[in-house]
Amino acid sequence: MTTNTAPSFTVQTDTEATTISLSGAWTTLRLDTVERSFMDSIKSASHSIVLDLSKLSSFDTNGAWVIEQYKRKAASQSKLCTILHADEKDQILLKAVTGRPETEKKQKRDPFYITLLCDIGETVVTELKTTLNIIGFLGEIMLALLRSCYKPHRFRTTALFYHLEHVGLRGIPIIALLSFLIGMVLAYMGAQQLQKFGAQVFVIQLVQVSVLRELGILLTAIVIAGRSGSAFTAQIGAMIANEEIYAMRTTGLDPVDTLVIPRVLALLIMLPILGLIADIMGLLGGALMVWQSLDIGLHGFIIRLHETLNIWNFYVGIVKAPFFAIVIATVGCFQGLQVSGSAESVGRLTTTSVIESIFAVIVIDAGFAIFFAAIGL
Structure with a gap:
């Protein structure tokens, strides 16, 4: 198996699912030639999508992240995306990028009065415990x-x-x-x-x-x-x-x-x-x-x-x-x-x-x- 093959994919649609076979080297240096067309393929795909990784010659984190983006886009369009024939190394990379946030979101903050009431309640409980301990002492x-x-x-x-x-x-x-x-x-x-x-x-x-x-x-x-x-x-x-x-x-x-x-x-x-x-x-x-x-x-x-x-x-x-x-x-x-x-x-x-x-x-x-x-x- 060679590692200098350009990345590519083929789409095959039947009555049950759309199967997309990925082949070649899905690495950082070569992804720009195929990423946009790969992402656009989701538009014509059926409700069920299968990504076949059996023909990949090489794979890195950026390749895994492109696949993760594809899965998220499919989920946003209510389509089911399944990955098949990923070897152990490919699974490790896919798992590593699964928790990666797509965009950095601001942490939701509670309203001021909720925070104030929580602080007051925590202080009251702490002081009551201290009072009981002092009485015991x-x-x-x-x-x-x-x-x-x-x-x-x-x-x-x-x-x-x-x-x-x-x-x-x-x-x-x-x-x-x-x-x-x-x-x-x-x-x-x-x-x-x-x-x-x-x-x-x-x-x-x-x-x-x-x-x-x-x-x-x-x-x-x-x-x-x-x-x-x-x-x-x-x-x-x-x-x-x-x-x-x-x-x-x-x-x-x-x-x-x-x-x-x-x-x-x-x-x-x-x-x-x-x-x-x-x-x-x-x-x-x-x-x-x-x-x-x-x-x-x-x-x-x-x-x-x-x-x-x-x-x-x-x-x-x-x-x-x-x-x-x-x-x-x-x-x-x-x-x-x-x-x-x-x-x-x-x-x-x-x-x-x-x-x-x-x-x-x-x-x-x-x-x-x-x-x-x-x-x-």
């Missing part, structure tokens, strides 16, 4: 606390005092300063608005209720979530990245007992104390601004504060502190333990920890506000 922390009560030797006293210092003592300056400034802003804005009605004397009561009931402890929890909650995630995440957690487990130490429990207890102890400091500094900031804007001295501020003070406002605020502490510490430690080992994972989960902690704190605060309003406090 909180249960694990409670069990670890009970184990520590029965087995005191498992408790890490040194770690507890270390975190008491870093969470509490080192957080006092920033919380005191922010609370002081918030008290000043509250008093100033309240004085500006209440002076229009001649009710500037109620500025002291406004500062007292706002700071003691809501802003003092809420601001403290948000600052701690951003400062200590993120530190918990970063510290534990870095230990996972350095494979310290695996070494700890190898030596028989439980990461929850060793790393999580001291952080949770430190926040439980220090957050109410920091909340009390925030209340005091907020009232001092309000007193300073009242003195400057309304010419009411510190003595007058204290007298008016004593007359209008409702101790339940302080209790309502401070009772939230343990709940905020548990949520912040649990979320921070949980996200830290989710680190996959890369530096990028540490940074991403630290950001997630802060966002989730602040969100949870605000949701809990809103829940307490509704609850206390319902019981008349």
Whole structure:
């Protein structure tokens, strides 16, 4: 069999089908002499077409692609095209070009609102799963606390005092300063608005209720979530990245007992104390601004504060502190333990920890506000 034969084809039509016999070398260099006439032959072909490849002397990918185009054109005209007597190599080439697109089509995109709804649904499902996992992790922390009560030797006293210092003592300056400034802003804005009605004397009561009931402890929890909650995630995440957690487990130490429990207890102890400091500094900031804007001295501020003070406002605020502490510490430690080992994972989960902690704190605060309003406090 020679390989320099020019490509050709013969058409034979009977009552049942049109048989087209291909012969010669159907290769790239020679196809231009026969391709157009071959494609035009489909017009006069019957409903059933048979392509006979038994007489081909040589065949390449472009020859296979011409046959594939012929089949597609026949299908578009509702004609059945069948290939016969293709050897193994010919079948491989024909199969290779079968999936080749005729023209590059643009990928169909869903409407914007469909994409938006899908993204929202996926986010909601992901956050629900994360919430359930955090609740499960909180249960694990409670069990670890009970184990520590029965087995005191498992408790890490040194770690507890270390975190008491870093969470509490080192957080006092920033919380005191922010609370002081918030008290000043509250008093100033309240004085500006209440002076229009001649009710500037109620500025002291406004500062007292706002700071003691809501802003003092809420601001403290948000600052701690951003400062200590993120530190918990970063510290534990870095230990996972350095494979310290695996070494700890190898030596028989439980990461929850060793790393999580001291952080949770430190926040439980220090957050109410920091909340009390925030209340005091907020009232001092309000007193300073009242003195400057309304010419009411510190003595007058204290007298008016004593007359209008409702101790339940302080209790309502401070009772939230343990709940905020548990949520912040649990979320921070949980996200830290989710680190996959890369530096990028540490940074991403630290950001997630802060966002989730602040969100949870605000949701809990809103829940307490509704609850206390319902019981008349």
